[in-house]
Amino acid sequence: MSETTELDKTRRYLVPVARLQLPGEPDYVHLSLYEWEPRSQLWLTGLAVCGRSTEQGALPEGTEVTCPNCPLYEDTYRAVLDRESFRVLPDEERSALAALPDQVRVAVRESGLKQKWIADRLHVSEKHLSQLLTGRVVMTPEWAERILALCGMELVVTVRPRVGGAR
Structure with a gap:
């Protein structure tokens, strides 16, 4: 081009x-x-x-x-x-999505559930679940919701004004 x-x-x-x-x-x-x-x-x-x-x-x-x-x-x-409705995410959204696998991994660990059990319920391999939880595969909000629901938790997304007001 x-x-x-x-x-x-x-x-x-x-x-x-x-x-x-x-x-x-x-x-x-x-x-x-x-x-x-x-x-x-x-x-x-x-x-x-x-x-x-x-x-x-x-x-x-x-x-x-x-x-x-x-x-x-x-x-x-x-x-x-x-x-497709592809769009480049602003830095703050990209940072929040990058933190998602870590937050879900902690939730899984704290739930006491075995990854094998979660993977079976989600109809994915243990390897794929592990890759989601470590960030090697993109953790979408939809995947996070499904995993967290099995852990008895929910995904909450908050939108708030930037510190300092205007752009």
């Missing part, structure tokens, strides 16, 4: 990207998700939608995708991107 193009930083885009310069890696142009990373203040790309490693950054708009596998996933990705 052109650096002069002003993109909406709350949305993700599907863009052409170059292959990672590794020996034996086919010389294809791939498709990758392109999203704003507020901590680094940069637009970043990830793996190609076909799963191949790619160079960081988008190629110019209109660059032809030559990977034979990326187009197989393109319609699915575009449909998801059209429906």
